[in-house]
Amino acid sequence: MAGSVLLTNIEVPGIRDFAVYRAHGGYQAVEKALRSMTPSDVSAEVTRSGLRGRGGAGFPTGLKWSFLDKRSDKPRYLVCNADESEPGTFKDRYLMQHLPHRLIEGLIISAYALGAGTCYIYIRGEFKYLVGILEKAINETHRNGFLGSDILGSGFSLNIFVHPGAGAYICGEETALLESLEGKRGNPRIKPPFPAFRGLYGCPTVVNNVETLAAVGPIISMGGDAYARIGKGRSTGTKLISACGNINKPGVYEIEMGLPVEEFIYGDRYCGGIRNGKYLKAVIPGGSSVPILPADLILSTAKGEPRLMTYESLAEGDFATGSMLGSGGFIVFDEDACIVRNTWNLTRFYRHESCGQCSPCREGTAWMEKILYRIEHGGGTLKDIDLLVRIARNIEGNTICPLGDAAAWPVASAIRHFRQEFEEHVTDPGKCRNQRTN
């Protein structure tokens, strides 16, 4: 099933061009939706497919769509979240670079289902080279009558615009993204009201991730039930996993949900094992924000069952012994990796990216970074380790948006599973080969 849903035909030369994409069955899903289905038929298929948000939260997409305020007479908006900035995650970039029309096809069908006449693709500013690719694809689609007014004589009209951000991880949070799209600082909004009621310009808005929206075309083509048969349990369909770190074959892989983690790491079709024949030490399976797991707990659950690439299996054991599928940013560490150093590094990331609105996150991330720097550079105390745990606990759940949690979890989980390594950095500085190398 690998590569057979979202990334179908990615290997076809010129698939970025409308004509080639069309010749390989492209935009047939749009024809099917607009000619033979009502908007609520489309939503029903998406609900039946079991599709869940691929940006990291895993919230059921059909349910999110159903929240849209139907009584409002204001215009509705569809916003595509292409602000891919979670460390370890580069799947949306890959999809947009190689298969821009897969995304546009999904946007048209989704906007039709939602009754949105305008769609903005909010893309991170650093991906400027993708803006040209996307705009070219949008223009071609327009010229071929699949965008603009009265698409295929259905009476449905849609325009898609690409909107670049300017460097801010926080804008991947949906309400910060909307603020940014309105030209403001990316400070997340207090929820409720949710964007479904008061989103862009105060209008009903749905914000979905690139991969989520790209999956809508294939779902309409094959039908929601067929899509739901792929995968395992409530983790239906396929997922793009971007694998990086100390592995032989870093890259983006489309996997059927339910693939054993062990096969993903060691299988030749995927990561191809650990680089230089080293041992696996730890994995952050869903982007830098999710808990890190040591080798034994990523390969099998605490109950001894094989760990699978699903939302449920990766979360098995909750945070005590589990983690999350998150965005699918799969970061692999070999035996030489220093967990303290990596935790300090990621905490510096969150400190830098905190928008500064909420004190627990603004102050807490800075304190954690300072303490981790101290430990990593040989000036820490054993009490510092408990202090870190306390700070992390006080950030978690006490902020407007999930960036606070995202900053707290990596620290808490690293200490939970690798406490001894933190202690050694305090009691025996220099023992770790990676310590104090700037």
Place this chain on the structure above:
Amino acid sequence: MEGTHKISHPQFVREGKQFSFSAATMLKVRQLIARYPQGRQKSALLPVLHIAQEESGGSLTVDIMDYVADLLGLQPIEVYETATFYSMFYLEKTGKYVIEVCRTGPCSIVGGDQIRQYLREVLEIGPGETTPDGLFTLREVECLGSCGTGPVMQVNTRFFENLTPRRVDQILEELREYANKNNPDDIRWQDQFC
């Protein structure tokens, strides 16, 4: 914007130079504004600031931000507060080539730290500084979304991936050559990737 309060701040550069877009750019800017509903032209702020920064040679002075405020019918403070939030807007003068090298975890564990150190050494500057010849500004930035092809750096808008010290040497050499030729096409390196 008669009578509006315009700030002075040590971080901000006010050159007192008149800034304005060319007719061709203005056309582009008008098209950008038209993408958003009537009265929501503030939405065009980020895209317009990107254009302004490019046109002005790489950074945003107070004069430019005031001009953009006028153009979009905003208070200057609205432009300042947005411009200061985002890491891609440079409020200080930059070199011709801004090198942004990733310092985040996934790059770090595949040699990113060594590349950062190497760039500091060969350019003989620290992060945030510009070489005396005005050619390179070095910035150490957070995740660029190239974790599978790290270490990575971005020069203006172009990505350079799978870096080694040797590759860095080649890239810097190439950039110096481009700069000498004064080839207008190379400046922004748009729509190119490797």
